[in-house]
Amino acid sequence: MKKTVLLKVDPQAPDIEKVRVAARFIRSGGLVAFPTETVYGLGADALNATAVLALFEAKKRPLDNPPIVHICDVKDVYRVAQEVPAMAEELMRLFWPGPLTLILKRSRIVPDVAVAGLDTIAVRMPRHSVALALIRESQCPISAPSANLAGKPSPTTAKHVLDDLDGRIDAVLDGGPTVVGVESTVLDVTVDPPQVLRPGGTLFEVLKEVLGGVELNPAVTAERPVPVEKARSPGLKHKHYAPDADVVVVEGELSAIVGKVNELAMFYMRRGSRVGVLCTDETAGFYRADVVKSLGSRSDMGSVAQSLFARLREFDLESVDVIVAEGVPLEGLGLAVMNRLRRAAGYNIVKAS
Ligand code: TXA
Ligand code: MG
Numbered sequence: 410m411k412k413t414v415l416l417k418v419d420p421q422a423p424d425i426e427k428v429r430v431a432a433r434f435i436r437s438g439g440l441v442a443f444p445t446e447t448v449y450g451l452g453a454d455a456l457n458a459t460a461v462l463a464l465f466e467a468k469k470r471p472l473d474n475p476p477i478v479h480i481c482d483v484k485d486v487y488r489v490a491q492e493v494p495a496m497a498e499e500l501m502r503l504f505w506p507g508p509l510t511l512i513l514k515r516s517r518i519v520p521d522v523a524v525a526g527l528d529t530i531a532v533r534m535p536r537h538s539v540a541l542a543l544i545r546e547s548q549c550p551i552s553a554p555s556a557n558l559a560g561k562p563s564p565t566t567a568k569h570v571l572d573d574l575d576g577r578i579d580a581v582l583d584g585g586p587t588v589v590g591v592e593s594t595v596l597d598v599t600v601d602p603p604q605v606l607r608p609g610g611t612l613f614e615v616l617k618e619v620l621g622g623v624e625l626n627p628a629v630t631a632e633r634p635v636p637v638e639k640a641r642s643p644g645l646k647h648k649h650y651a652p653d654a655d656v657v658v659v660e661g662e663l664s665a666i667v668g669k670v671n672e673l674a675m676f677y678m679r680r681g682s683r684v685g686v687l688c689t690d691e692t693a694g695f696y697r698a699d700v701v702k703s704l705g706s707r708s709d710m711g712s713v714a715q716s717l718f719a720r721l722r723e724f725d726l727e728s729v730d731v732i733v734a735e736g737v738p739l740e741g742l743g744l745a746v747m748n749r750l751r752r753a754a755g756y757n758i759v760k761a762s
Contacts, residue, residue, distance in 0.1 A: 410576040415567065420444060420584035423539045425546075427582070432546035434579040435460075440467055442556040442570045443543050444584035445535035447508050447592045447610050448563040448718070449570050450479065450553030451578060452543065455489070458520035461552050465522075467577045469559045474643040475525035476554035477510050477593070478532050481544035489530055489550055491516045496620070497598045503619060506536035508593040508610025523552050525643060533593055539584040555592060556581075560648045562718040562753065565590055569722060590715035591745040595642060596623075605629060606642035608745040610714075629748055630739060633756050649752045652721045654685065654729045656754035658747075660736035661761035663707075667695050669761035670733050674698040677731045685729035687720055689713065692735065700727050710742040717746055721753060 416427040431441045435452060438460040442451045451468060453460040455478045465472055478489055483501050486493055490513035497511055515530035524530050535541065544551050555563035558573040567583035594609035594616070602622035605613055608629050616623050628635040628642070659669045670686055674697065677684045685700040693703040702720050705712030724732050734750055736758075737743040751758060 411579060413571065413575050413578055414580040415571070415583060416580055417583045418539055421538055423542050423582070423584065425542065428539070428542045428546050431543055431580050431582050432548075435543070435547040435549070435551065438463070439579035440464055440577075441543065441579055442564075442567070442574065442581040443540050443553075444567075444582065444587055445479075445537045445540045445553075446587060447535070447589045448565055448587055449556040449567065449581075450477075450535075450540070450551075451556035451570075451574070452479070452547075452551040452553040454547065455523050455550040455552040456518060456520065457549075458522050461520065461523045464552060464554070467574060468554060468557070470554060471559065471647055472522070473525050474554075474647060475523065475527060475531065476552045478519070478523070478530055479540065479544055479551045479553050480532060480534050481541045483534065485550060486513070486532055489516055489519050489532060490514060494598055496603070500596070500598070500619070501534075504611055505534040506541065507534070508536070508589055509533060510593045510595045510609075512595065512597040512599055512606070514599060527643075529597075529599055531595060537584070539582050543582065560651055562650050562652060562721045563592060565715070565718050569719070572722070586715075586719075588715065590717055590719075591742065591749060594745075597626075597641065604641070607644065608748050610742075610745070612741055613744055614741065629744070631756075632751065632758055648755070650718070650721070650749045651753050651755065652732065653725045654732045655757070656732045656734060656750070657757045657759055658734045658736050658750050658754045659759045659761050663692065663735075665761035666735050667692055669759060670735060671696060673733045673759065677733070682730040683728060685724045685727070685732045687724070687732055687734040689735060689737070698733070700724065700729055707737065710737065710746070713737065714742040714746050717749060
């Protein structure tokens with residue numbers, strides 16, 4: 410067990426001395442969790458193979474699933490990647506700093522373990538003062554997967570990080586709750602047309618407008634697990650986002666969803682399970698279950714995305730056995746929300762009609 414140091418900082422104007430304490434850990438091969446605009450990341454020096462290996466161990470993450478490399482300056486892309494296409498440069502100009510991760514051909518300075526032996530690398534520049542200050546002060550690119558134990562919902566507060574990783578990492582920079590709430594969009598620009606491997610904070614609709622040709626990898630909208638050999642994004646092979654409770658997602662027209670959710674909640678309660686319903690403001694009053702939680706209003710998918718992982722974690726704290734969750738339309742941030750919900754459910758999807 411390590412002693413995990415908690416460093417509280419102002420998310421807009423972080424105390425540089427505290428950031429330097431965190432950066433010293435990174436530079437000496439340690440592990441520091443930090444806020445980004447999407448979720449909290451668990452950082453290690455991307456160029457230090459031993460540190461990156463420790464990162465996988467702390468998270469209990471399978472070694473075949475590489476983390477994203479975070480940088481604080483566009484020119485650092487050319488250190489960790491090579492053959493950066495003009496279209497990628499345009500995307501960096503438009504979307505960085507921000508929740509867009511680009512898959513590029515890797516350079517040789519990055520150790521194999523940091524890219525899981527692939528010839529590509531995932532890179533992004535986060536839009537968060539604390540993250541940017543940490544990278545700058547550490548003077549190295551930072552490998553950072555989400556700061557949760559592998560398989561669990563991603564952390565959107567420092568408390569979530571400590572719930573999973575207290576005693577396993579050196580420090581947490583606590584900059585309050587994250588704003589976007591779901592992870593970055595992962596876009597592979599080594600293929601033509603470019604392909605979204607994971608939907609996230611940068612909307613597919615916006616990428617389409619900018620790029621014209623861009624595809625969604627079929628796994629993004631899959632309604633059942635993707636065969637391992639077809640998983641272009643290594644992360645898709647593994648269990649993800651799952652609370653301890655079993656999850657069922659109910660999809661369809663909203664009016665049909667309400668009836669089906671109540672039917673399933675009743676079914677599980679009769680079986681003796683403690684049942685949670687995960688819903689939205691518009692429908693929260695219609696449900697009967699042991700615990701009912703709203704993600705926010707359907708007219709504000711930003712609030713739904715922002716609270717998704719926190720709500721999933723709260724159900725576990727309330728010892729719920731089964732979560733029956735409302736689906737949302739696969740549009741805007743709803744695409745990222747549904748991708749997380751379906752995977753949290755292990756693709757246990759019920760169609761309401
Ligand atoms: O918003 C985010 O992206 C957060 C914050 C901390 O920046 N990070 C994050 O990292 O979500 P992680 O490691 O949990 O997710 C990285 C995703 C995984 O699905 C992984 O499989 C994929 O990116 N990935 C990484 N390298 C890749 C590569 N070379 N090719 C394809 N997919 C890759
Ligand atoms: Mg993750």
